[in-house]
Amino acid sequence: MNRPVVVGVDGSPSSLTAAEHAARAAVARSRPLHLVHGYLHPLGYGVPLNPYDLGVPAPTAESHRMLEQVAAELTDRHPTLRVEVRQVPGGAGVTLVQESRRADLVVVGSRGVGGFAGLLLGSVSSQVAQHGHCPVLVVRPAEEPIPVDGPVLVGVDGSEPASLAVRLAADEAVRRGTDLVLVHVRPPERAGAVPQEAAESASAGQAESAELLAGAAAQVRADHPVLTVVERPVRATSPEQALIEASGEAALVVVGSRGRGGFAGLLLGSVSQALVQHAHCPVLVAHPHEPAG
Structure with a gap:
């Protein structure tokens, strides 16, 4: 089973920093990289607009473009990287915890979209760090450089x-x-x-x-x-x-x-x-x- 490295991407600076860490980890492990966006319906947690419509809300074109752009930038920097992008209907934290059951490593940024600057760890990061079913890498905010030296x-x-x-x-x-x-x-x-x-x-x-x-x-x-x-x-x-x-x-x-x-x-x-x-x-x-x- 070639478990992938999974990273949650929502377009925030923190998640883009996490994606770079995840790409490096995937290359080092010779694993594929999965960019996952857990999306919510605008009015609730995956709930359809019409309460009588029991279908699953569709992924957005805007989020798909964001994922494809991130994937392109990562493969440009890491030519050997194999990347798959996917949108999943559901909360980001729950989605990544589920993904962790089949992953080699899950990577999350310390804050996501809407994260308060004073909070060092967002709710999604905390949820995945607590409940992950594989090792979970929590990376620091984008304004801090990615460390390359040190033990x-x-x-x-x-x-x-x-x-x-x-x-x-x-x-x-x-x-x-x-x-x-x-x-x-x-x-x-x-x-x-x-x-x-x-x-x-x-x-x-x-x-x-x-x-x-x-x-x-x-x-x-x-x-x-x-x-x-x-x-x-x-x-x-x-x-x-x-x-x-x-x-x-x-x-x-x-x-x-x-x-x-x-x-x-x-x-x-x-x-x-x-x-x-x-x-x-x-x-x-x-x-x-x-x-x-």
Whole structure:
């Protein structure tokens, strides 16, 4: 099954930046690129103008021209790219979540048409990042340049979602020809602790951090012997803030859908949500692929 890279395109600057990221990802993966526009009827969510008319509203010629123009510009910049354009009746978020069941990767811009400037993540981006059935790449606004240098960064905490994130991050680092940085964040020592207890706690924390990083690095090196892997233990009050700050030097940060201690009912943990919202570079949310049916 040659799963495509799928990107939502609505003509907004954010979606055009997402389309460029998606084109690069499709070329790197040797996958086709699908430009998808989920359209709504002017009076509602796919509801026909006449309530007695049960037909599906037709796609618009204007949107088709927009998609064809984007496709032409992408193939001009990436001659080996295979592009398909499609309009789907329905909300953009629901459409892309459905598309993710058959995709290798879904790419979304951080804001779409009508997105408020103060919101770092639009409702569509948030919906797809939360509910995607394959890895989801959230890219930054168009006014921020596409980063090409810098390592791929991923957090390590020993959880299964983090292990998937590490595997995807390693694959990305190999494709990009860059380093992989494994980060483990542990909390600072408790204030007012007895010196001996504080020293023992610090030693145990350092040992746990080193063990988690070494285990993750060993697996990566076994799969990718030539990849440069950097192990970085960090002490910080807030794991979210530490990883957000670290993302400033990265070309990509990869996050698991949930971390250690995450509730099963939560599709994105607090650290993942914070990075999707505030990281200084694109964020890849490591959802496992839906089984091919």
